[in-house]
Amino acid sequence: MTEVLEAPKVDAERLRALRRVAIVPAYNEDASIAGVVGELLAYDPGLRVVVVDDGSADRTAELARAAGAKVISLPFNLGIGGAVQTGFRYAWEQGFDVAVRADGDGQHDPAELDAILRPVLADEADVAVGSRFIGGDGYRSSRSRRAGIRLLAWIVSALTRQRITDPTSGFQAANRLGIRLFAADYPHDYPEAEATVMVFKHRLRLQEVPVKMRARESGRSSITAVRSVYYMVKVVLAIFVALFRRKAVPLD
């Protein structure tokens, strides 16, 4: 039998009192970026939407700015990790209380922001991650990718001694502590699984919440068949290296 759960409501009063920012890393996403920015602003007009343009060659920056986002343009392509970290640095420097990260390709539905913000606003977690694989339905990626994700989930769960179902999800919310950690140190490419281990090592609280994701609106995944092999090797190695790394120096 399936249980129908009422979507948890975010305390609107408390949300309005906080300074909140949405970080949207984007690399050549001019087909979808305006829609993503528009949706985020429609969800919460008080949200500062920051698009980190990771050296795009197309009109991503221009269209995002026209849609009402603040655009931080990197001088050259740093890869997803460097772009996301730029957003967290901005959030830290500008004193934002809550940051959410959503992808520029439209996979992350702003309607689900309530769900990932709830544990952070309730002070139950420092970082909340939206998972495709807890309950819910919606887009779940292809079969081979799910197998890879399951393997990573198993490794990350064992290392963090916490059940992690979707270690590759980039749909996240963070409070001030989470923002500080990610501003000081964020993994390079394919960063999510490694970041999960980092959060655990720094003894921050991480919680997964069920979300529905959509199939991307445009463009293609950066992870092709050949790269997926590299992806798995790199991520697994990086996770173990992350375990032995010394902790990031906190920003003052």
Place this chain on the structure above:
Amino acid sequence: MTPLRVSIAAAIASLLLLLVLSLWRGGLNTIAGWFGISGYPPAILFAVGILFILLVLLHYSTVISRLSDQSTILAQRLALLEERFREERDQHRSA
């Protein structure tokens, strides 16, 4: 020392070592004996050379990763500063 000077110093040192071993055949034979090389003792010269090259590569990979981390930080700071600059310029214009 800068990374470049480190690698130049290491190159000179290893060239001298290879030169000495090439000229001093008795020493070469003895050292090759330690490693159980009896057929062709100068093979030890290649072994030393290859080892040196591997060390240089390792050294460069640490140098490159440090430089790339630094350039990432520079790019991020530049982008954040440009954004702030744009914001203040816009405020100034509208004022």
